[in-house]
Amino acid sequence: MSIFNNLQIAFKDKSKYDLNRAYLLFKIISIPFISKIMTKFVKLSIAFGIPIEFFIKKTIYAHFCGGISIEKSQNTIDRLWNSNIGTILDFSAEGKNNEIDFNRVLNETILSINKAKNQENIPFAVFKPTGLIRFSLLEKLSSKEKLTYKEEKEINDFEQRFYKICKKASQNNVPVFVDAEESWIQDPIDDLVLKMMSEFNNKKAVIFNTIQLYRKDRISYLKEIINHAKENNFKIGIKLVRGAYHEKEIERALEKNYEIPVHTKKEECDNDFNEALSICFENLNIISLCAGTHNEKSSQLLINLISKYKIKKNDTRIYFSQLLGMSDNISYNLAANGFNVAKYVPYGPVKDLIPYLIRRAEENTSIAGQMGRELTNIIKEKKRRKNIKFF
Template structure:
């Protein structure tokens, strides 16, 4: 497979010299673990005591990783991305809500986003987290088959109704819906509910997509299981594949509560799982559709190879590549330039409200081996190319 991810001219064509320099500064800062640790502790505290840091955050890390504070803000970014054949997934990145009124507000926000997306070819997917529609503790209780009080039963019915309303709306508006994965101890209930939505709404194609975290050693078996159900019953399955985002939390909880860790024993095992899932899905595109969320170049090349081997068109509507906005532009824009379906996750929300998301991005870039160094390497390469041009 021809290597395409080193073309920095294509990757950073949309960035001015000033924007490229800002990105360089941010990733350089994120390469220092102690600095990230201090910064992620200080930022929430500074906002809490009303220090005037919001504008600084917006001009730096917020602009790097977010599309704006609302949908209209994001349109500017969406339109720019579309000039390079890159689609967007609007992701309302506000999290950590626990009240019923907040869950209802999240539902209304999702319905508005779907309505916003329906006329825009450049925004083919919407996305939400299960815990934006209900309490994590309730998902956990349902997944463990614990007895619910009458009030909890009614609460769960409201969670189901929110899921159903969004999936129904997505189906009617022909906007595919990605449902994110979260902690393993709440995921069983979410999986069952998403499966129910697939059965109901994926009758003609994959509209509802579940997310499988391939750092979990049980996900390949789960993929095969739901595929078999879909094949037998005549509906379609949408799968968003990721490696996973809660590894430390998962390991700590398993140790604390003395149960086997759901996480693969090594990164290599996770990588093998991810690639096995790519292989399985591309072997079964008559039923399965794929949204491959990855910043791993080897997995992206592997998927490209599988498509070539199986004579799958690069723009086959059943296969999408995806990366987060502000990261892995060398993958995203070069894939798009070669005709593949590519989407950028475009988080948005009020600056103060998306701080947890931004902190995770900073921590992720520090924690993932080679991530920040790769980003920096490509930015430095492009700065040098422009200097010599």
């Protein structure tokens, strides 16, 4: 029997109220028609300045986010740690476009690294490169178009911010994940992360890149950077994910008439994810690995690899990670069985996190399977609690 089926462990810190709220939320999200109307309503309300923040904060935000600041996320950090689950503080303000916002993301990321210093319960920090630079400029840089003098200066500022975060992470011994985004902005980021790894990962992996296995070219990229690290004597930090922009990748490739860069069969993406796990294990002498996934089969495969390679369950080179509010049956049961687990805990002002929440809703509506799993587990747990007899 799978360890992920123990729902008593999975929902042990959820009150009746939490469970009912989660039930309602996932029920609504799972109905595409209602979910679409709600999403439109939220977008329009924001555009017209209708005050809906209070409502959002009490519902979807309360389920998926830690709090409006690092301090206000402390309850979530403590609650997770009570179940031996670490927190990855993720300042999730998205779609920012100016210098002030970029510096705000830089400062928040530095604050999160300071907070994580010497804290067992916050094993990683994280940031998104597009929080530090304009998306359109990254796109231009990737396409190798000629940049203006002003744009070159912007790129330079971006690299400085990137460097500051990596240096701080190294000084404080806090490993940091660099999230991956759309494939058409990823090349310069990959190059920059590799440069940072070669500078800061000499003794252990502090800088982690993210590899999206829905991309057809990522297995060969993984092999390439492993060889590069071996030749240049540094360690590699890898977060493996399937990838969050599947539809967007296909739409753009069709629109601009280039080869679709992502797998179009789920099975092929799953095979690559699982192959990447195996490749990482074959190279564990230089790799630290985090599997960012809600997929039970891949999580089970990772458990099997840990056992096959006779590695301690709590070896700090291997982590499992899920998002707050999702797949608690995986996170809580893994942690209860002694594996290393950390949840992404998005935090920030409600208004700033609305794009993240909308993405969560849209993404989850489109992958009916995941939503179905969340809802099924919540219903089972509600029934289980109802049937408990008190003598």
